[in-house]
Amino acid sequence: MSLEILTFSFMHRALISGVTIAILCSVVGLFLVLRRYSLFGDAIAHSSFGGIALGLLAGIYPLWTAYAVSIASALVITKIKDKYNISGDASIAVLLSSGIAVGLVIIGLSGGFTIDIFSFLFGSILLVSVDDTVLVLALTGAILIVILLLYRQLLYSTFNEEQAKVSGVPVEKINYLIVFMAGITVVTSIQLVGVLLISALFVIPNVTAIMYGKGFKQTAIISMSFSVFSVVVGILVSYVFDITPAGTIVLIAIGLLAGTMGIKSAGLLSKN
Amino acid sequence: MLKVVEINNLTVQYPDVKALDDVSLVVNQGDFLGIIGPNGAGKSTLFASMLGLNTKYKGTIKFFDEDIKKSKNYLKELGYVPQKPIFEKNFPVTVTDVVRMGLRKESDENKIDEILQQLWIHELRDRRIGELSGGQQQRVFIAKALVNNPKILILDEPVTGIDQQSIDLFYSILRELNSKQKITIIWSSHDLDAVNKLANHVACLNRTLFFHGESETFFSDDELVKQYSEASMQEHMHHH
Ligand SMILES: Nc1ncnc2c1ncn2[C@@H]1O[C@H](COP(=O)(O)OP(=O)(O)O)[C@@H](O)[C@H]1O
Ligand SMILES: [Mg+2]
Numbered sequence: 167m168s169l170e171i172l173t174f175s176f177m178h179r180a181l182i183s184g185v186t187i188a189i190l191c192s193v194v195g196l197f198l199v200l201r202r203y204s205l206f207g208d209a210i211a212h213s214s215f216g217g218i219a220l221g222l223l224a225g226i227y228p229l230w231t232a233y234a235v236s237i238a239s240a241l242v243i244t245k246i247k248d249k250y251n252i253s254g255d256a257s258i259a260v261l262l263s264s265g266i267a268v269g270l271v272i273i274g275l276s277g278g279f280t281i282d283i284f285s286f287l288f289g290s291i292l293l294v295s296v297d298d299t300v301l302v303l304a305l306t307g308a309i310l311i312v313i314l315l316l317y318r319q320l321l322y323s324t325f326n327e328e329q330a331k332v333s334g335v336p337v338e339k340i341n342y343l344i345v346f347m348a349g350i351t352v353v354t355s356i357q358l359v360g361v362l363l364i365s366a367l368f369v370i371p372n373v374t375a376i377m378y379g380k381g382f383k384q385t386a387i388i389s390m391s392f393s394v395f396s397v398v399v400g401i402l403v404s405y406v407f408d409i410t411p412a413g414t415i416v417l418i419a420i421g422l423l424a425g426t427m428g429i430k431s432a433g434l435l436s437k438n
Numbered sequence: 439m440l441k442v443v444e445i446n447n448l449t450v451q452y453p454d455v456k457a458l459d460d461v462s463l464v465v466n467q468g469d470f471l472g473i474i475g476p477n478g479a480g481k482s483t484l485f486a487s488m489l490g491l492n493t494k495y496k497g498t499i500k501f502f503d504e505d506i507k508k509s510k511n512y513l514k515e516l517g518y519v520p521q522k523p524i525f526e527k528n529f530p531v532t533v534t535d536v537v538r539m540g541l542r543k544e545s546d547e548n549k550i551d552e553i554l555q556q557l558w559i560h561e562l563r564d565r566r567i568g569e570l571s572g573g574q575q576q577r578v579f580i581a582k583a584l585v586n587n588p589k590i591l592i593l594d595e596p597v598t599g600i601d602q603q604s605i606d607l608f609y610s611i612l613r614e615l616n617s618k619q620k621i622t623i624i625w626s627s628h629d630l631d632a633v634n635k636l637a638n639h640v641a642c643l644n645r646t647l648f649f650h651g652e653s654e655t656f657f658s659d660d661e662l663v664k665q666y667s668e669a670s671m672q673e674h675m676h677h678h
Contacts, residue, residue, distance in 0.1 A: 200526065200529060200530075202526075318538070318539060318541075318544075321531070321535075321539060322539040325525055325529060325531060325536070325539060326520075326523060326524060326525055328491060328520065329518065329520060329523070329539075329582075330539075331489075331490070331491060332489045332490070332491065332513060332516070332518045333513070333539070333540060333542075334510065334513045334514065334542075375530075376528055376530050379530075379566055379569075380530060380532075380566075381530065381531060381532035381534070381535050381564070381566075382530055382531050382532075382535050385530035
């Protein structure tokens with residue numbers, strides 16, 4: 167592999183925003199995975215499809231409408247789920263299908279547009295602009311600060327809601343905060359891996375990291391490392407071989423998971 | 439004597455069943471209260487109401503003379519060990535992580551080590567919670583409940599499904615907490631013998647409060663014990 171590719175400025179932007187998104191997705195995803203909410207990222211991503219279509223139709227920058235629609239629908243579905251006692255997986259299915267449905271209907275109404283939708287579906291990390299990179303950095307910084315500040319409350323209410331409540335944690339607010347952060351994270355990450363593969367970054371590095379049998383912070387760090395590794399190697403390899411970055415990134419993450427399962431069944435990791 | 443808890447005419451009506459009916463109860467500072475009652479007697483419901491987890495009740499609950507609907511400050515003085523702590527078996531937290539969750543002030547980190555030593559789980563501190571035995575897990579949850587130096591400890595049937603050796607250790611820990619550290623303990627159980635050995639006050643609950651007073655009074659009165667046993671057996675058969 168020629169090192170020349172590391173001198174291209176589009177490659178710098180891709181790597182910087184890629185690494186940032188990798189860290190963000192693995193941290194936010196860890197909370198979702200532990201809440202048995204693994205597919206929530208996917209559902210938000212699908213509802214952002216509706217948001218993107220709306221933006222394209224209305225002539226607004228699609229990313230903004232995607233943020234608005236995704237976050238709003240994620241919060242609404244959470245409210246409905248709590249109020250009517252709908253199970254987590256069913257509410258995810260509702261969110262997921264309604265997002266796609268809205269998108270499809272809007273595309274139909276507008277007579278169809280293809281190119282922009284395609285890049286949102288599969289990601290366009292090599293086309294990331296300076297503005298996009300700055301936005302990714304700023305949002306990630308903000309979310310990580312919130313997570314560090316509310317670390318105990320976030321972990322405690324994920325571990326056991328009832329006990330957290332008794333310890334004075336405002337569990338409901340924390341739940342909405344996680345949903346809100348997940349919404350921002352998903353829409354921000356769409357540029358990297360696209361709508362279709364978004365939940366892979368949320369889930370796979372975390373499932374892998376949890377197998378190492380460590381405590382919470384170490385698990386989060388292991389997950390981040392795997393996530394960053396997958397994204398960096400995925401971007402470089404896909405560029406060199408001219409294949410899709412999104413698919414390559416996810417395949418590398420799956421390779422790490424498979425490797426970890428191999429190590430584990432060989433008895434090299436503590437059982438739990 | 440300082441009143442820690444005062445419950446007046448507490449009634450809890452679930453859609454299908456009246457779980458508590460006009461229960462009134464006072465707990466004083468330093469009491470070691472055993473609440474006995476068969477399955478379905480309303481013990482967990484009583485605790486859920488006291489802890490603010492169930493807010494749909496009639497009557498009043500006061501902690502330190504303050505209605506819990508007005509102020510949640512009492513929660514700071516309280517440690518709670520649930521009947522069955524529910525968590526994913528693979529949840530990536532160590533014993534230290536779990537105890538730290540209970541800690542309100544992060545500056546008190548060394549309190550964690552202290553409490554782990556006191557409960558004989560110090561050597562387990564870096565193990566995942568899901569890898570431990572039931573008895574060890576339970577001590578971890580007690581450690582979590584104790585890490586803020588609570589004045590009151592509430593335990594809901596804490597020995598269900600735990601081996602005898604752990605139960606004995608657990609009881610000696612409770613006794614010490616009450617006698618040496620003067621922690622008020624409210625503890626539910628369906629084990630009459632254990633309550634007889636440990637508690638200095640007894641409350642017999644079976645939807646209504648059947649008896650409440652010093653444990654000597656209760657256990658020295660064979661007629662009372664017999665009545666209680668019969669009442670709870672009947673209730674038990676209803677449920678099966
Ligand atoms: N959340 C709830 N909703 C409806 N019924 C409940 C609920 N919790 C408990 N019950 C019912 O209330 C009664 C008392 O239950 P509980 O307080 O758990 O008793 P215990 O802890 O003494 O076994 C039981 O009949 C139980 O089925
Ligand atoms: Mg119970």
